[in-house]
Amino acid sequence: METGFLQLFLVSLIEKLPQLLWAILVFVAGFFVAKWMGNTAVRFLNKTNLNQTLKRLGWAETLAKLDLSLDAPGFFGELVKWFFIIIFLMISLEILGLPQFSQFLGKVISYFQNIFIASLIFIIAVFLADFSQKIMVAVLEKEKITYSRLFGRVIRWIIWSLATLAILYQLQIAPTLILTVFIGFVIAISLTIGIAFGLGGKEIAAKILKELEKKLR
Template identity: 35%
Template sequence: MPDSVEVLRTAFVDLWATIMLFLPKFAFATAVIIVGIVASNLLKKAVVRLVHMFKIDDLLERLEVKEIFHKAGVKLDIGEVLGFLVKWFVIVMFLIVAADAMQWTQITVFLGQVITYIPNVLIAIVILLVGLLLGNFVQDVIRSAMEVAQMKSANFLSGIGKWAIIVFSGMASLVQLGIAEALIQTLFTGFIAMLALAGGLAFGLGGKEHASKALDHLYQDLREKHKENE
């Protein structure tokens, strides 16, 4: 009987020692998480205010970037997007500190991988936005040039140029994120082939009338020269 009491007493002592070692770590980790949540919300609000202060949303609206997302059924608020990314970046950073304090190695490693992946998300967003801006610019340039040349397929070809750049930037963004890189490369090759075929057909149909007029002029010039030689 005394041996059983001693075993039980030892077990309770070990349990109490474990709890006493756990509680300070748990309290510190909880405090870190709370501070992280508060800091992340404050930083998110600061980012949103900065974006609105510099009127980046207005710039994207003038460049018709927001209109593209609107057509896709997505309401773009760049301030909220950047604020969301900053918020969760800070939260994950504080979670890493908390997990490390609790000596949860696997969680620490996983969150570290999340942190290293966030810059890829930011770069992918930048690539997509640049693609949208460049696509609109190229569309305006092609349309203006073809309207000056009085080609009927100006809107069609300018649209092809615009969406070719947008699709390319979208694929580049997915590659940056490491999503199905082999599949994206295959789709990109097929897209380029389809674009070349569509562009050739459009150019042929749009330039048929101009080519016919040029051949008529050439035929008339040759006839006149032939008559002069006779």
């Protein structure tokens, strides 16, 4: 009985051997491709000075409190690498005739797309927040406008708040709630600005407008 089972197993293994070899070859080749793609992503992001920009925005100190080091290019490089590893693993499982596992990995890859888009939103927000704050402060300080640095910080935090909501929505984390919060946040900002210029911040707004008027004369 045991001999018959062993013979059946060996025959099945020999029949599947070409598929097994192809699956291993595809996965090994895919692993090196994934590693190369990850390293390429790291080199590209290093050229953009992403880490330096994050340090200027205070991310290094925040992560240090959590005993984490700042390495944004390395993090995104790992995402890229694992994305391609999963793709080649899915192909290997298809070769072996295991569609259930490959279908599961297909769902994982679909969610990876959301992670990539969320990562892209984060990277854009990093540079947009830094650039907007610098421009706002530089322009207002050049014109000797009061509260220039305050306005710079406000612009930066508005961008980060909107980006955070967009990232959570993209990751499908309570999307209905996030969309509601996003709309409410935009309305709140609009009302705050309106109230600031209409009531509570009337004197500040008048002072800023008066300074601008003097500069434009």
